[in-house]
Amino acid sequence: MDLDPVFAAAIAGDADALAKLDMIADGALHNNDKTILHKESEKGNIKHVRFILDKFKHKKLLVKLSTRRSHTALHLAVQGKHTEVVKALIEEARNLPSSTSSSANPPISPFQAFLREVDHDKDTALHAAVYAGHFEIVMLLVKADPDDPHTKNTKGKTPMYIAAKGGYQKMVKKMCETCTAPSLDGPGGSTALHAAIKKLRKGKFKNDVITMLVDAAERSSSSNTSFEAIFNKTHHKTNHTVLELAVERNHVEVVEMILQRDPAYGRGIKKNGLMLLIYKAMDMEFSAIVKLLSKAYQAGIHDGVVTLIIAIKRRDHDEITRLLKDAPLLVNFAENYIEDEGWTPLHYVAYNGLVSIVNAFVEVQRDVKHEFVYPDMVATPFHVAAEYGHTATMIRLLQLC
Template sequence: MSLMASPSTVDVEKNNRMEASLYWAAEKGEIQVFMLKVNELRLDQLLTPDNNTILHVHIRASTTDKVFVREILNMCPPLLLQTNAKGETPLHVAARYGHVRIVKSLIKHAKSSDRQQMRDLESAVARDSEATKQMLRMRNKEKDTALHEAVRFRRLEVVRILIKEDPHYSFSANEDGETPLYIAVEGRYGVLVDEILDNCSSPATSGPNGRTVLHAAIIARDKGMTRKLLAKTENLTRKADAWGYIPLHYAALLPVDVDIVKLLLEKDACSAYVQNGKGMTALHIAANSSYVGCREVMKEIILRCPDSCEVVDHEGQNFLHFAVKSSTYEALKVILNHSSLGNYLLNEKDNAGNTPFLGMAANSHWKESILNAFLSHPHVNKMAFNKENKNFLDMVTYYYGFKKKFITGERMKIKYGIRPHLRRAIGEDDEESHRYLPRFLKIMEKSKEIILIVATLIATVTFTAGFMLPGGYVSSKGPLQGAAILRGNTAFQAFVITDTVALGLSISAVLINLVMRTSDDEWKIIGCHVMSWYLTMLALVFMLIAFVTGTYAVLVPSLMLAIATCLVGLLFLCLSFFWTRIVRSVDRFFIYV
């Protein structure tokens, strides 16, 4: 059978099943077993359920025995290219397990198999080259070549052999979009990357999701590998992945060394102007990031491409809008330190007519430092209006914090003369208030019954505890009969006070909740609901303190137990505040996203 004939996978029939004795003989490399039965057996039809041949079985187990491989191929040459159920040739398996001697033996057999039948030496060389390349380029069902397997499992010597035999083949992507070079870069296998770049004339550089090896090097944050790829490859700096991100975008997005950004800009400064699918440049992305190094990335981009600051995204926003949106004060300082750029960008409006100053008002998480930077800058138009005729105070809503609106509003009125509702019809209702009123009412409907129940339970428990005092009462007749036994104990006195406070707060919450149900004014209802919630939360805190102090009062004789009880109770009080902060942080995160 000719080596060049296309091999076919043979179904395992009962009479072709590989017997156990033959399986173990193949695994151990006992060539004599097969030599004795060479006339009885069809070696290419001895298969496992996964269609592995005796050569596949042997290579999976062997590390050095090339004699078995050579002799078996002499007896049955078609085994060289016969594939298993996964489409793998013996070379795929040998490359995966790093069997260098077996890889060499397989290649040597491929070169010599047809040479004996050729009389013309020149034709034999051509045939030799063709046979070897066919084996090296064969792909399994996942479209992997032997080189894919060798790189994936870091088999350096095998990689060198395979590339040497076929240096001009590009070894394109497999079914997952991976090329050997991409696998090496993504896995940060620096030696393998060097081997491929130095010895392959035109290695394929593509990867999954439209990415290239340069994307992979940036995502791996590998400066050395990035430098090598930029030196050895061409036209990768502006290739975008499936999301429209070029390598420089990832360098701006991820906390990479700023030297990587320098390398990319030195190679192709124009990449700073390339926009992703949303119209964002690397400068926009860096300004929108919150990691510490974003400031250095922005400074480097501005230094090399200062006019890239003028590029806006699809919503007409420049990178200062993004700096404000991410509440990154460091990003804001970068632009404010450049007087000409800062003066130009500070009052630029997006498609909705919002300047960066107005855009800050629409965010739920802006910082006081950013507000101060805008208010103290002489060139910021603090009375700017957007296309909806709203200024800064119009855009700061109750939804993003009652305290923030009132404090900021009073400060801006007094110091800067800014007033809300300047361009609204006289007597017109507060549009922003009505915008969020339905949402307030919906949230309130879900929680008001719970608050009433909790407040009632607290009132019941604290009222009961007031008459069932820790330590009991004096029972003996006399002037002190009926008085609390622990009345002189400091912890007991604290218990009585905190229990009384908890009772008063919870009763107040219940009364306000009941009054709320008699009002028709929606804003008064919301105000009562908020007050009832705060009173209930305070009542819970004081009830916990009352429990801790009351328990301590009766456990004083066992001091360690008393202290442990107090610590556990106060620990849960601290954890409650901690959990509340976490919930608020998560809520702000989802609002931002």
């Protein structure tokens, strides 16, 4: 049904036309899914939208949802990228009457509730704007409600994650600057940080975007522990933390920033996974990253430990011999971290199958009176050599130990 002539007549002052619009305004008369405000917002007819908002306030059309997809008129205006209509709806929503109670915790205003209304897919208008990649409308929404916590939709995506995933650098930066506490969560344990790091190589993002996302995550956190959690989240498919992803993609500045900003690294208590990352960076010949990870790993322990383990990895006999001569007590070092709990340098010799240096390590361990006894649930160097198929190393360890 073409309502344009009816609107034209009503706007011109025709009482019959106005009465006709009043009868069909909420869609109930003809069992319509949408109200006339939905339909005109979807079409982007700003003149009709303003007329409806002015003449049919008693119908409360602004807050009505479509019956099929639970859309507000704002959702539809955003999806159609109708900027002027979006502006008009936002301004009208500022006049929504205050309510004495709110089910939200903490309580929110009717204006905030309107902007945060979710549709059938749990998308807010902000979700829709980011999906559409419409920068101006995104800015209208975040400036209107900077305290929006950015909830997940049914796919587990927050607006910030969608923006990062889409490579919208300007949008991500402005959202980080404007929003007070946006969630960075994404589906399957991933975050907007994961998505943004992936975009660095393609040139769509610069390193400062990553820093701004970390700043936003810190503002969103009510405690140091919850801020720390952003660095520990892993994608369920790749099992990568943001640090692991940055290492794999050789983003040196990002690796350095994460090591500086993650509170656990700052306290020198988080070393789990670092040695394996050091090995990975060595294999990929990312020397700058090896240096950064090594510095983080050896915080609070003997400076020569990482140097010795790296020398073992590189099969550098001369460096190994020098280190054992200068600091024989290095062989007493035992890891206390998740992936290699209780490992000594001899474990790394066995892991790398470095049979030619086994003698020297065993002799030094005897000289410093190292106990060849390992805690429960900790594999011996022999078991490590067996697990990785280093038969010659297994035989030599049996002979010596």
